[in-house]
Amino acid sequence: MTAAQRRPHRARAWWGGTLLAESAAAVRVDRPDGAPMLWFPCADIRFDLLRDEDRRDEDERSLWGIDDPENHDVRAGLDGSDVLRVHRDGLDGAWPAGHGCFDHDRVRVEIVDGDAPPDTTVKRFPTWGDAADLVEVLDVQPDGDGRFVSAVRADWRRPVVEGSQMLGQSLVAAARHAPGRRPVSASMVFCRVADARTPIAFELDEVAAGRTFTTLTARAHQAGRVCAVGTLLLDRTAPDVIRHAAAPPEVPGPYDCPPFDMAVTGRDLRIVDGAYTGDPDAPVGPPVLDAWVRFRDLPDDPPVHAALLAQFTGHLSIAAALRPHAGIGQDQAHRTLSTAINAITIAFHRDVRADRWMLYHHESTFAGDGMTRAECRVHDEDGDLLASFTVEAMVRAFADPTAADDRTAL
Numbered sequence: 001m002t003a004a005q006r007r008p009h010r011a012r013a014w015w016g017g018t019l020l021a022e023s024a025a026a027v028r029v030d031r032p033d034g035a036p037m038l039w040f041p042c043a044d045i046r047f048d049l050l051r052d053e054d055r056r057d058e059d060e061r062s063l064w065g066i067d068d069p070e071n072h073d074v075r076a077g078l079d080g081s082d083v084l085r086v087h088r089d090g091l092d093g094a095w096p097a098g099h100g101c102f103d104h105d106r107v108r109v110e111i112v113d114g115d116a117p118p119d120t121t122v123k124r125f126p127t128w129g130d131a132a133d134l135v136e137v138l139d140v141q142p143d144g145d146g147r148f149v150s151a152v153r154a155d156w157r158r159p160v161v162e163g164s165q166m167l168g169q170s171l172v173a174a175a176r177h178a179p180g181r182r183p184v185s186a187s188m189v190f191c192r193v194a195d196a197r198t199p200i201a202f203e204l205d206e207v208a209a210g211r212t213f214t215t216l217t218a219r220a221h222q223a224g225r226v227c228a229v230g231t232l233l234l235d236r237t238a239p240d241v242i243r244h245a246a247a248p249p250e251v252p253g254p255y256d257c258p259p260f261d262m263a264v265t266g267r268d269l270r271i272v273d274g275a276y277t278g279d280p281d282a283p284v285g286p287p288v289l290d291a292w293v294r295f296r297d298l299p300d301d302p303p304v305h306a307a308l309l310a311q312f313t314g315h316l317s318i319a320a321a322l323r324p325h326a327g328i329g330q331d332q333a334h335r336t337l338s339t340a341i342n343a344i345t346i347a348f349h350r351d352v353r354a355d356r357w358m359l360y361h362h363e364s365t366f367a368g369d370g371m372t373r374a375e376c377r378v379h380d381e382d383g384d385l386l387a388s389f390t391v392e393a394m395v396r397a398f399a400d401p402t403a404a405d406d407r408t409a410l
Contacts, residue, residue: 006025009024010023010111011110011112013108014109020045021046021100026040035126037101038101038102050065050066050083051064051065053081061095063085064100083103084101084103087100109126111123111125114268121261123261123264124263127265130265131265131298134267134308137150140169146203148169149201150200152199158334159196159197160195161227162314163342164311165314166188167228167313169200170230171303171306173204174204174216182302183306184235185233185346186310188218190227191229195223198222200227203218204217205217214234251272252272257273257292258274267295268295272290272292273290276289276316278329279331280329281329288364289362290361291315292358304354305353306352309348313346314344317372318393318395321393325367345389346387356381360377361376361378361379
């Protein structure tokens with residue numbers, strides 16, 4: 001089943017340096033087993049730059065090409081035919097009528113994310129989705145006593161659930177189970193791969209519930225198998241008797257750091273010194289990565305803000321471990337390198353606002369024996385310590401790299 005959504009972002013399509021379309025009313029169509037499609041209203045497409053091929057595809061959409069086959073920067077060896085499919089009439093609601101969809105392998109399709117500089121970044125389409133989709137996935141829904149279930153959203157390129165996503169979902173479930181208490185500590189081990197195309201069930205067991213603290217165990221199930229197991233501690237919190245905290249690293253602010261595209265609109269990610277690329281041939285550096293992260297347009301829901309902070313904890317710790325080693329980069333993950341997050345432990349030190357800048361400081365303190373460890377902190381823009389977390393992960397070579405399927409392999 002396809003699903004069409006309008007998002008409040010401006011979309012553009014480029015052939016080399018030539019703008020073929022620009023619209024604030026593009027429609028995203030998600031497909032269950034393929035890349036999403038972005039449909040531009042025909043009124044916003046420069047048909048004067050295109051050529052009617054006088055042919056139709058299997059869904060009776062007219063095909064359009066371009067007369068300048070050399071002016072492109074996507075892939076070598078392509079001609080300018082079939083760069084656009086135009087659908088002018090309704091077809092069982094599957095595709096928006098009066099719209100055209102560019103071949104994003106041939107045409108550079110991008111999303112302008114943000115209202116105005118310096119908050120504007122550009123995301124290359126196809127994207128995983130929007131921050132609103134991430135909130136929907138994290139905001140697990142009650143499904144019986146002590147049981148919660150997740151919404152489904154999969155990346156067609158790799159439909160595997162991130163471990164840090166299940167940690168974030170467990171935090172939401174725990175906060176819904178014990179309202180009025182804030183998660184202060186959580187630890188989770190990820191023992192099996194979870195399929196992002198199938199809902200995950202979370203079962204909570206209340207170990208203890210006193211006047212201030214609640215202790216829970218959490219299990220994430222899918223298809224009758226446990227994918228993750230953890231413990232969570234919640235607290236009513238209390239006024240300070242003493243207070244001190246680790247100082248933030250001395251790094252440039254978010255607007256002095258280059259944006260990095262991780263294919264989620266509504267989330268601004270900026271890497272300090274541009275130190276993360278994933279490229280095995282990138283210059284080596286210390287086993288440290290710092291990143292500024294902020295989400296836009298979030299609900300006023302503290303458990304969701306805490307879950308969003310937790311969800312990003314699994315993104316850069318392995319990359320920090322790889323950084324000092326020449327010829328090895330995260331682009332090799334699931335292809336020649338077997339990598340995965342095995343466990344995350346997180347402590348929350350104060351209330352979280354994920355719609356304000358958060359600085360993630362990742363430091364890999366060990367790599368060897370096929371494992372890595374990172375000790376990390378999250379500060380707000382004022383330097384206050386929001387959370388501390390550790391990540392245990394594996395980095396191993398495939399015995400037979402040619403047998404690895406990067407859609408599902410760890």
